[in-house]
Amino acid sequence: MDLKEIQNLIKFVANSGVAEVKLEMDDVKITIRTTLEGNVSETTYVQQIPNQPIHHQVVASQQIAPAALIPVPVVENAHYITIKSPIIGTFYRKPSPDKPMFVEVGTTIAKGDVLCVIEAMKLFNEIESEVAGKIVKILVDDMSPVEYDQPLFLVDPS
Structure with a gap:
């Protein structure tokens, strides 16, 4: 093993x-x-x-991380798309401390829009949306560690 x-x-x-x-x-x-x-x-x-x-x-x-332990109800969120972390690192909702958040709950996003930044090994990786829709829920707190494949956002594609 x-x-x-x-x-x-x-x-x-x-x-x-x-x-x-x-x-x-x-x-x-x-x-x-x-x-x-x-x-x-x-x-x-x-x-x-x-x-x-x-x-x-x-x-x-x-x-x-506490965010990793919060279960996402499957039944009521079945029509939402979950955007997951593609890498391990630290999740940031802003490009820098003095800039506004990339997205908020209720923000309409298009395919290719930057949703957040994940820092991994001193590199800041912009995470882009692969779907268009509206942000329904942000599942991770700013400056929190995230794991690979951890849910970050719920998006309503309609």
Whole structure:
């Protein structure tokens, strides 16, 4: 089991709402404990390598952004289009602190309009709309960390 699979497992457990998960395979044992808020509080990774002693490694204490834990009701938002983050980084609603917001709730947008900026590794990436419509809801707070594929906006295409 590689590190990427373990990180995906941690994210899944944090979003599932369970308190503890133990996974034991042939030579790998993983225990993930979460708090009531869904934050991963402890992850223990144990791997037995043949002819060597068992070693323990705490892989991550990971905080899940509160915006990532807010469920979007499927039934009432079924006709809305969700615009998701294409990268991991920090979400900004303005091009700079002294400039106005790119969009607000109720703003009519066209395909190609800049909706926000996501900073990743000191690079500011403009996120453009792939649909035309009206912004119904902004799902992330300004200057918040975002994950890949995290919902950012709900757009009414009608």
